[in-house]
Amino acid sequence: MTTNSVTTPSVGSTKPVSRQAIFVGILLALGLIAPFAVYPVFLMKGLCFALFAAAFNLLLGYVGLLSFGHAMFFGWSAYITAHAAKEWGLTPEIAVLLGTFVAAGMGAVVGWLAIRRQGIYFAMITLALAQLMYFVALQAPFTHGEDGIQGVPRGHLFGLIDLNETMNMYYFVFGIFVLALFFLYRVINSPFGQVLKAIRDNEPRAISLGYQVHRYKLIAFVISAGLSGMAGSVKSLVFQLASLTDVHWHASGEVVLMTLLGGVGTIFGPTAGAYLVVTIQNYFATLGSWVTIIQGVIFVVCVLAFRAGIIGVLRPFLKKRGIEA
Amino acid sequence: MMTLFGIPAAALFGQLLLGLINGAFYAVLSLGLALIFGLLNIINFSHGAQYMMGAFVAWLGLTYLGANYWVALLLAPLVVAAFGIVLERTMLSRLYKLDHLYGLLLTFGLALIIEGVFRNLYGISGIPYAVPKELAGGWNLGFMYLPIYRAWVVIASLVLCIGTWLLIEKTKLGAYLRAATENPALVQAMGINVPIMITLTYGFGVALAAFAGVLAAPIYSVNPLMGSNLIIVVFAVVVIGGMGSIMGSIVTGFMLGLLEGLTKVIYPEAASTVIFMVMVVVLLIKPAGLFGKGA
Amino acid sequence: MLKKALIGAVALTALTAAQAQAQYSDNKIKIGVLTDLSGTYSDLAGKGAIVAAQMAVEDFGGKVNGVPVEIVSADHQNKADIASSIARKWYDAEQVDAIAELVTTAAAIAVREVSKEKGKIDLVSGAASTALTNAKCSTTGFHWTYDTAALANGTANAVVKNGGKSWYFLTADYAFGHDLQAQTERVVKANGGEIKGAVRHPFPNSDFSSFLLQAQASGAQIIGLANAGADTINAIKQAKEFGITQGGQSLAGMLVFITDVHSLGLETAQGMMMTTGYYWNRDDETRAWSKRWSAKMDGKMPSMVHAGTYSSVMHYLKALAAAKTDDGMKVAEQMRALPIKDASGFAINGKIRADGRMVHDMYLAQVKKPSESKGPWDYYNIVRTIPGDDAYQSLADSKCDLVKK
Secondary structure, rough: OOOOOOOOOOOOOHHHHHHHHHHHHHHHHHHHHHHHHHHHHHHHOOOOOHHHHHHHHHHHHOOOOOOOOOOOHHHHHHHHHHHHHHOOOOOOHHHHHHHHHHHHHHHHHHHHHHHHHHHHHHHHHHHHHHHHHHHHHHHHHHHHHOEEOOOOOOOOOOOOEEEOOHHHHHHHHHHHHHHHHHHHHHHHHHHHHHHHHHHHHOOHHHHOOOHHHHHHHHHHHHHHHHHHHHHHHHHHOOOOOEHHHOOOOHHHHHHHHHHHHOOOOOHHHHHHHHHHHHHHHHHHHOOOOHHHHHHHHHHHHHHEEEOHHHHHHHHHHHHHHHOOO | OOOOOEEEHHHHHHHHHHHHHHHHHHHHHHHHHHHHHHHOOOOOOOHHHHHHHHHHHHHHHHHHHOOOOHHHHHHHHHHHHHHHHHHHHHOOHHHHHOHHHHHHHHHHHHHHHHHHHHHHHHHHEEOOOOOOOOOOOOOOOOEEEHEEEHHHHHHHHHHHHHHHHHHHHHHHHHHHHHHHOOHHHHHHHHOHHHHHHHHHHHHHEEEEEHHHHHHHHHHEOOOOOOHHHHHHHHHHHHHHOOOOOOHHHHHHHHHHHHHHHHHHOOOHOOOOOOHHHHHHHHHHOOOOOEEEEEO | HHHHHHHHHHHHHHHHHHHHHHOOOOHHHHEEEEEEEOOOOOOOHHHHHHHHHHHHHHHHEEEOOOOOEEEEEEEEOOHHHHHHHHHHHOOOOOOEEEEEEOHHHHHHHHHHHHHHOOEEEEEEEEOOHHHHHOOOOOOEEEEOOOOOHHHHHHHHHHHHHOOOOOOEEEOOHHHHHHHHHHHHHHHHOOOOOOOEEEEEEEOOOOOOOOHHHHHHHHHOOOEEEOOHHHHHHHOOOOOOOOOOOOOOOOEEEOOHHHHHHHOOOOHHHHOOEEEEEEOOOOOOHHHHHHHHHHHHHHOOOOOOOHHHHHHHHHHHHHHHHHHHHHHHHHHHHHHHOOOOOOOOOOOOOOOOOOOOEEEEOOEEEEEEOOOOOOOOOOEEEEEEEOHHHHHHHOOOHHHOOOOOO
């Protein structure tokens, strides 16, 4: 997707960096004290989806590829982690890494197929492949179909820290989230990230400059798939459950919504979008289908009138104050 | 019992026939998608929701107005097309200058809203819609008992598909449409009102979906979620066929339905995935699709 | 009688003994009814279960030892993950003390995991799988209304004895369907019957045609429907459309609720055998309670899940009063100790076993011919009463680790 309404973030000069540091520091502090004020399970759910959306945003915001099948990475790695933790008794950090690697591997195959086409075709192909993987999940014995993998043990981190303690679990999730987001930030602002943006803005030019566009797209796809998988893995430990909901195309749609609402191609946008959507779900959970309607309305409003998203709108304001968001 | 390739012939023909019926729905829906894509360059994600609306309009008409099946078959496509035209005029038309992906996202959002509203009103357990009296009962074909209604679905879809193909390939209106697909600016310059043509094309594509919905109502019962799972299969059908030709989407639709039926006999576990696997193979061999032009 | 006596006792306790004796956290009792409010099972459970739970609270007097009781409810959409996260939120953040109803085995097991972890009470009524009292059993978890073993012992026995020897299954592809099929196979084989095969269909499903063709090709006498609710209804209707019943095969619905018979109509459903834990038109007591429920539900009549929800919530309230605390373990102890009796006429000869199974009399019923039915919802002839101990899995076969052997 061309993000013509959004300016490409430039690497700031020395002085604004300190402002940036303060801004990031405040966010970090908020994240650290939040579980004392807000229901931690809700916060953890938000963090999982925020990571998922941030990973998705790497593709949509920085390569211009709209994947409509990211739920396959999110949901499948949830299954892998849940199975590894429950049936093989792996420690949580290994189980999460395993889920992440499997998702990255799937990303390599799916990406290799899907980047043969662009635009709408790319979206439809990823959607169809995700549906294929959904049916595989429905039928594979180890996923337990409709029942899902239930009663997944959270286990002890490194064999030491008991993650059944809600606070321990929260800081585990928060730590993963911060590290992953930092990694994404470095990717985006690396020379590799600059090439991705060049491909997004003008693919033929990038080709004529001699870049192997397909290879760049594929690497970005694998990173995005892997981190989406990491989000799904963590979620399966938080809720001690891996189910079909996370592989369903609704989950693919939700992550698009979160990214769009928060701001495509921004660093903190997906997080903002994810928390907003999760809050809506939380608030309207007892009303069932109202969640779907509200999500649909947000989609329509975002596409018609709010294409920059929340952070996209705030960005000029923040930029004046030396903050890159 | 007679067997073919070690499979009971009755089961084979029965499943193939059921596959043909599913194929009829794939064909009508992918035809509508292809028409809309040809002129508007957007993928209409709400196609499944509009198919579902067709079924609901039929049921609502029967329940509140006493309109029978045959009336519904005419009326529901018109009502849903009118709804579609309103959407196109008020929302979709604002996006033509932007990236086509925004059209996909908008129609996805619309699909969620439509689906959610019907779920809220009618739940998801499905509402029965009786087979019309004229088509009740069935024929015993020896290898299977074929409900007359299912045979009617195949025939009606075939007639509709061929009719649409003739309309586009053989009439003046169709010629304008094809020309506008190739080069809208030129057609506009020749004094033809392209925006109206776009609106009507969208309406017609949506009407096809609603027609399929009415056909489906007596088989699948009227259910808010009936379109959302079907539409993804239809997307795969569209990717396989390529969006190049009208005939291509019709043929692909029926063929894949048959293939699905065949899979149900040979290896039932793969029945729900076989179309997606075909898509993968086609992407590897001919990325533009079986009937597509260029990449 | 007992109810009045108990209310009297409660009132007395409130007057004489110091209220401080009763320890109810946050001075409120909250019971969550978690059910399917929009999907396949919304008729047989759904809103009717919330109404039944509210009736239990009202009949109990609205208060336990002076502490008010509140019913909250939510739609789990038959999804394990939604059920699990609502249960977690209810227990963690909204002071819910017990969760009732829980149709759909996948959702019930998900809630069971959370309840077990938090030491809270769950009162399963709508879900069927015997897993709830075997591998997934818990001290604070109760399975109230019926289960797959009882259904198979009732219906499959009767069908095989009537000559239905060879079976083919259409099975809903999740824990409940698998379990119901396994239980039925066990009974069929024990009676000298034969299993020709099975096909699993997605849940929920609307088009059964290709599955029915497979069942037809198998040549089995009986097509066993190991599914429930709208799935069963659709399968029966489409079997008629494809001429399967005319072809000499018959269908056996392993789990049929009165609400299903109502939507099928007697013309289609007549003659069908089924096992049920409750029938509203069985005696004066059931009729009286059902008519009260019916008045709140636009003239519908309760399914066994509705009556079971009432019965389980009522028993929970009595146990709360007797335990003088809402601590899950202590309440569970009282639930096992107190006799089970309530106004719905549900739990005849009811008792709770170590594995959490509430064992009570079940009924083998046959759907009436249209000519036999005397009015709306008059659908069943009770063929025989199955004593609880015969209907349910015996404790000796239990895989529950709470059962001492």
